Amino acid sequence: MSEEFHIELELEKTIGTIFYSQFFQTPAYPTQNFAGQIVVVTGSNVGLGLEAARHFYRLNCAKLILAVRTVSKGEKAKEDIVQSIKHRSDADAIEVWPLDLNSTTSTLEFAHRVKKGLPRLDVLVENAGVGAQRWTLVEGFEQSIQVNVVNTLLLGMLLLPTLTATKDKYEHASPHLVIVSSDGLRFTRFKQINEPDIYQALNTEKGFNAFEWYCISKLLEVLFIRELVKRLGGHKTTSMVPVVINLVNPGMSHSSFAREASLPARIIDSVMRWMFARSTEVGSRTLVLGANAGPTSHGHFMSDGENQKVAEWVEQDVGERAQIKVFEQTMKVLEVRSPGIGRAVGL
Incomplete structure (x- = not known):
């Protein structure tokens, strides 16, 4: 296999960046008022999603949608949030709505x-995710x-016009x-x-x-x-961006992410988190800060509430070519699942 896209890992720099963030940085406690806003948080019955949802409710959002795979667990999360916010x-x-990202339907x-x-959609936080420990195909993927x-991208693209309409x-x-x-x-070298x-x-397999x-999925x-932001023209006039699209990195946080992993993997995960992880609440702050970040965050990767460079190669020619290839091949998949999805967002 030829190396048209050669990706060099920056392990020493990466580990240094992560270490500094985990031990010397603390995301700010969210204080922005979300009054009047409707917020959707996926994967919000446990972990980071639950704590982010709790923040949005505390910060007076008009409506909060807990998008969860199991409604009964979502109802328990709702009860927990309501009981914890006294004002x-x-x-x-x-409201608790079912959403299973394993299923396109x-x-x-x-x-x-x-x-x-x-009637409107102000914030969509796509938190739901998996780290599948065993080889499993779902709908061929x-x-x-x-x-x-x-x-995840299908949902974001489907609701991008709704977010834009709210702005209008x-x-x-x-x-x-x-x-x-x-x-x-x-x-990952992403071979x-x-x-x-x-x-x-x-x-x-x-x-x-x-x-x-x-790692590749992220x-x-x-x-x-x-590439989506580039094609929508967001880098040209950030002050006029109708919808701020960003990616947030919560850092290593205590969560239930490895709950479906094998026992050895769960043990390793627990030890690593015991040694290095920030609390679930602190990690969740990054999700809320992203939902309130200014237009300069549009298209950016954020850590600790601030824009952060992903990697050197991503900013170079190889990264630009890689994002074009990823975008075009991903759009083909999304168009099969929802024909016309690109045209609906203005592509």
Whole structure:
């Protein structure tokens, strides 16, 4: 296989950046008022999503949608949030809606419900994700790719026109699409980018490595969003961006992310988090800060509430070529799942 896209890892720099963030940086406690706004948080019954949802409710959002795979767990999360926030008594401001990103049908149905059932959409935080530990194909795609990339981007693209309409309709609206990313994207050489069909390569069991595929899934998100923002013209007039689209990195935080991993993997994960992780609440702040970040965050990867360079190669010619290839091949997949999705967002 030829190396048309040669990616050099910057391990020493990456580890230094992560170490500094974990031990010497603390994301600011969110104080921005979300009064009047409707917020959707996916994967919000546990972990970072739950704590981010709690912040949005504390910060007076008009309506909070907990988008969860299991409604009964979402109802428990709602009860927990309501009981913990003493200055509000409007439990009906929180609704639990089913969303399973393993399923394209569920993703399409959720998007349709948002479009038809909500008068506006101010914030979409796409937090739901998986780190599949075993080889599993879902609708023909490896599970981490299916959930973290294809249907996450499908949902974001489907609801981007709704976010834009909110900006057009309400004078002071500042809609945000926030995708939860990870430092893990810096730990892959992404060899599959050199294959003619990236997704075919990723959906073949040969060479599968759970951590590698998770890292690739997070890198694919970044490359796609960078190219999407570029094609929508967002880098030209950031002050006029109708919807701020950014990616946020919560850092290593205590969460239930590894709950479906094998016992040895869960043990390793628990030890690593015990040694290095920030609290779930602190990690969740990055999601809320992303939902309130200014237009200068548009198209950017954020850590600790601030824009951060992804990697040197991403900023170079190889990165620009890689994001074009990723975008075009991903759009082909999304168009199959929702014909006309590109045209609907203005591509």
